[in-house]
Amino acid sequence: MLIVKDLSIERLDKKIFENINLSLTPGNITILKGKNGSGKTTLLKAILNLLEPSFGSIYWKGKLLKKNLYDFYNHVTYIGDTTSSLRKLTIKDNINIWKKFFISNINDAQIETALKTLKLDNYLNKKVGTLSFGETKKLEFLRLIIENKKVWILDEPLSNLDEDSIELMKQTFEDHCSKEGSIIFSSHQNPGIYVTEEIQL
Amino acid sequence: MKFLVNPSKFNEMADYIFKPVLILSIILFAIGLLFSFYLSPDDYQQGSTVRIMYVHVPSAWLALLTYAIMTLYSILALAFRIPFGFIFNTAVAPIGAVFTLICIISGSLWGKPMWGTWWVWDARLTSVAILFIIYLIIIFMNLSFENRIVREKVVAIFILVGSVNLPIVKFSVDWWNTLHQPATISKLSKPSIDPSMMTPLIIMTFAFIMIGIAIAILRIKTEIISRKSYLS
Amino acid sequence: MNFLNKIIFFYYREYKLNMSGIQDILTNIIFFFISIFIFIFSIGPDKETISLIGVGILWTLLLLSSTLSLRKFYQDDFENGNLLIIHLNGFSFGFISILKTFSHFLFVQVPFLLSIPIACILLNIANDKLFYLFASFSIGSLILSCLGSISSSMNLMNQRNFLLGSVIVMIFSVPVIIFSVGIINMEESFNSLINILFGILLIVFAINPWASGLCLKLSLENN
Numbered sequence: 001m002l003i004v005k006d007l008s009i010e011r012l013d014k015k016i017f018e019n020i021n022l023s024l025t026p027g028n029i030t031i032l033k034g035k036n037g038s039g040k041t042t043l044l045k046a047i048l049n050l051l052e053p054s055f056g057s058i059y060w061k062g063k064l065l066k067k068n069l070y071d072f073y074n075h076v077t078y079i080g081d082t083t084s085s086l087r088k089l090t091i092k093d094n095i096n097i098w099k100k101f102f103i104s105n106i107n108d109a110q111i112e113t114a115l116k117t118l119k120l121d122n123y124l125n126k127k128v129g130t131l132s133f134g135e136t137k138k139l140e141f142l143r144l145i146i147e148n149k150k151v152w153i154l155d156e157p158l159s160n161l162d163e164d165s166i167e168l169m170k171q172t173f174e175d176h177c178s179k180e181g182s183i184i185f186s187s188h189q190n191p192g193i194y195v196t197e198e199i200q201l
Numbered sequence: 202m203k204f205l206v207n208p209s210k211f212n213e214m215a216d217y218i219f220k221p222v223l224i225l226s227i228i229l230f231a232i233g234l235l236f237s238f239y240l241s242p243d244d245y246q247q248g249s250t251v252r253i254m255y256v257h258v259p260s261a262w263l264a265l266l267t268y269a270i271m272t273l274y275s276i277l278a279l280a281f282r283i284p285f286g287f288i289f290n291t292a293v294a295p296i297g298a299v300f301t302l303i304c305i306i307s308g309s310l311w312g313k314p315m316w317g318t319w320w321v322w323d324a325r326l327t328s329v330a331i332l333f334i335i336y337l338i339i340i341f342m343n344l345s346f347e348n349r350i351v352r353e354k355v356v357a358i359f360i361l362v363g364s365v366n367l368p369i370v371k372f373s374v375d376w377w378n379t380l381h382q383p384a385t386i387s388k389l390s391k392p393s394i395d396p397s398m399m400t401p402l403i404i405m406t407f408a409f410i411m412i413g414i415a416i417a418i419l420r421i422k423t424e425i426i427s428r429k430s431y432l433s
Numbered sequence: 434m435n436f437l438n439k440i441i442f443f444y445y446r447e448y449k450l451n452m453s454g455i456q457d458i459l460t461n462i463i464f465f466f467i468s469i470f471i472f473i474f475s476i477g478p479d480k481e482t483i484s485l486i487g488v489g490i491l492w493t494l495l496l497l498s499s500t501l502s503l504r505k506f507y508q509d510d511f512e513n514g515n516l517l518i519i520h521l522n523g524f525s526f527g528f529i530s531i532l533k534t535f536s537h538f539l540f541v542q543v544p545f546l547l548s549i550p551i552a553c554i555l556l557n558i559a560n561d562k563l564f565y566l567f568a569s570f571s572i573g574s575l576i577l578s579c580l581g582s583i584s585s586s587m588n589l590m591n592q593r594n595f596l597l598g599s600v601i602v603m604i605f606s607v608p609v610i611i612f613s614v615g616i617i618n619m620e621e622s623f624n625s626l627i628n629i630l631f632g633i634l635l636i637v638f639a640i641n642p643w644a645s646g647l648c649l650k651l652s653l654e655n656n
Binding site for chain 3: 346
């Protein structure tokens, strides 16, 4: 569904990477590996159409990404390197806002189970600002589940998580792919997740 | 015409014409000042002080002209992706600011003996003061941002938004008679003028243009060099 | 239908965000009143003098107080990634700037609108000028919100110079002040002046999505 062809990107007259090819189909996981500064975040931003590539093009469902942007955004969620939950509000308020804003068709029971698996169900009425960093990262994954979209684009999702949480993430990824979703994520460690495609930057 | 949009062609053309332009500007200033001080007549109303006009009016024209050219280059840079436009904006903004400052100061020096006051709040003066502050904001923006790409594009957008002020400066003397009582007879709008006064005006205008081009050449060359060695 | 729902729930989110931190809005109002006090103490509490220049002081302080909250316009959403998430939910950057302008108007300028009558009592402004004040401020504050959107989107990547944003808003609000105070002091030309003010609003409202959208996209690219 998502095809990246011969992509190269320059920023401030310096070549970050060139000739990257990627192909994402339902049920597959792609991992972007590379050292710090090798351009993983840049590639993800280019896929999201935030950066202009200096060469190459990206296709979504057969058409150029730029011409098919609205459809692409309807099928994509993104987690960046910051946590987007509102710190002054409680987890419950955040979930309500996300449910309404993303017009989610997920029902309350599924959110309950998700909270239980992420081990956040005791913290429902705590303000997000009082949680630890790893717990706010897990809350980000809850947003992913609420949005209920097919393609997940994640920037370093496993950094700063403990081993149990990484196990949890592995299961969540496999669960998502078995329902015909697809994932692109970047990491600079070796997470031990079964991936279909590996891109080294 | 390529030298207007291409940095390397601009460098070649600049090396070629810099010395002649500088010498021409000195000559034109000499002739112009000669004409303004000795060879042009006194005004029948204002006496000798009218001669400040020969500095005040060209600098006003040049201040507006600089901003207009900066607007054109901003459009070229943003819409047609010509990076030379950004170079031009950074280089020429202080030149325009200095012209506006000369215009305001010479206007104040003219106003004190003539109309009895250093400053009055009519439309033309207010909009020129706003133009000066817009130039200052452009210069400060160029110093404040760290990321070069964001800096040059934001400055270009700001120049375009601020170009709304340019018609206001030009037409303010026509529009604002309806709102306020005109305090003085505005000699600042362009009157029909006698040839013996027109000649020094034209000569001084060309002198200002030449010195402006000379300084702009220096600043643009500096900007091109500093961009090549930029590591940010 | 989905799109309309998204817009409504965007404002639900803004409402929750602003109401949970209502002390920020109230601090603006307190700043406004304290600066009125300072003006009165510096001029002297002579009722005649104050009623002559009261309208001018009111408008100036409204302008200055509304430029205080410009830092918060886009900065929080930009820093915690919410701006990108709102964009990925289907809004273009220009549209986001229009939505945020109205949200700023609702949560920052409307409290000022509501505190104008109290300020009129403090500044000894006659009661019959109240209608003209409301009319000119409701249009003028929308202009100020649009200018604030343009200025704070330009300053997202500006780490050092905070005051530059306020300077940009103030320099372009000079015509707004000229015409608004003109409306109040010269009631016979109300129709023409309110039309000019409305014209300025339309120009700024049209420039706002273009300029703010471009600057937001630029800042997200280069973060």
